[in-house]
Amino acid sequence: MFIDTHAHLFYANFENDVDKVIEKAKQSGVDYILVPGTDVETSKKAIELSDKYEIIYAAVGVHPHDTKDWNESLLDQIEILSKHPKVVAIGEIGLDYFYDFSPKEKQIEAFTSQIELALKVNKPIIVHNRDANFDMMNIIRSFKGSNLKAQFHCFAGSLEDARELIELHHYISFTGNITFKKMDSLRNILSRISVENLLLETDSPFMTPVPHRGERNDPAFVKLVAEKIAEVHHLRVEDVARTTSYNAYKLFGIGMKPKVSFTYQIGNSLYINVTNRCNADCVFCDRKGDAVINGYNLKMSKAEEPDAEVYIKEIGDPTNYKEIVFCGYGEPTIRWDVVKQVAKYVKENGGKTRMNTDGHGNFINKRDITPELKDLIDTVSISLNSTDPEQYSKLMRVDPALHREMIEFAKKAKNYTHVVMSIVGLNEVDKESAKKFVTEEIGVDFREREYF
Structure with missing residues (x-):
């Protein structure tokens, strides 16, 4: 019923109970989970999880926090990993100017290089963007006319940005933060974005939705994100689940196309x-x-x-x-x-x-x-x-x-x-x-x- 397109199940706080986490997710209606890496080592771990569990797919890439030592040899390693049959995207990649973990120039270099790799291997990208909207949008615009396809995860841009990205045939996703009490401005943006352009995600183990704030976020909680989207759009939860699952199929090739409906x-x-x-x-x-x-x-x-x-x-x-x-x-x-x-x-x-x-x-x-x-x-x-x-x-x-x-x-x-x-x-x-x-x-x- 649901596809969680963003869950970092390789983190240490999942180390002892991944089996239980996945079983809990299945019981909550989760059909598939996409695990994006944040560097070469975690990308390998994401692939290992995809090999072990049928429900899991992987993405490989270097997160902006980890780009301070970026070099072409890392790109070569990501390309090799991208050839695994259950790797469906290059990610999590992008820009993050909120923290000062990596120089902006290195972040931009790594982001641009990994976009070019995604185009080379014909896979979509999963984009992280925090306090870097101006540079982010300019980089994405520079690839207009290419076959680039992207998921803008934990969306933090404006409604105008969202519309522009959608016109470029990209997808938007929100995390459990849309359930937070003081996030009316984010829910207002969500209300103006058609479910046709959305994906579901948890960003586990972060961004735990209400009423579980303070706990570790699990893929099972993606249902709570779907419920909030349904509430904002005045839809049934099954409408959100069905639509976003097809979107995940269209972008990542996960799942299948439905039969004709009269x-x-x-x-x-x-x-x-x-x-x-x-x-x-x-x-x-x-x-x-x-x-x-x-x-x-x-x-x-x-x-x-x-x-x-x-x-x-x-x-x-x-x-x-x-x-x-x-x-x-x-x-x-x-x-x-x-x-x-x-x-x-x-x-x-x-x-x-x-x-x-x-x-x-x-x-x-x-x-x-x-x-x-x-x-x-x-x-x-x-x-x-x-x-x-x-x-x-x-x-x-x-x-x-x-x-x-x-x-x-x-x-x-x-x-x-x-x-x-x-x-x-x-x-x-x-x-x-x-x-x-x-x-x-x-x-x-x-x-x-x-x-x-």
């Missing part, structure tokens, strides 16, 4: 995977990639698309859910007849419905379908994405004329149902202008979706 639950809502087909090809959409969201595999061909009866059977009693949402990696109005059949069933049985759309339904169906929304779809969420037709065209990779098509769809739809228009929180999109346009010119509700 319906999928997130929080108290049930989502309908209508189609993967779409008339748009948005730059922020993974429709042509893995097509996985919150740990659910939505990838299916046209031939695999189910009939309405399959969805209806999986829904069962629609009142068990807050709402039934027509939303997958595709445009649901492409299968408008199926959407209507399922929505009719939901409404007749006391449920609520929502449809997420690009607003091209009239264009796709070659007629005005907005009157058909009445009494079937309670809310239509339309992807505005930008108030500028040219930017819209570039973001969605469609003809700019479809921007006007989308606007007209929204104006007509509001006569028959509740309409929300949304943008994705990309840095280049003017959010305030979009909000003003939606609420004042179109006269409907506005929402910003976090980028992932």
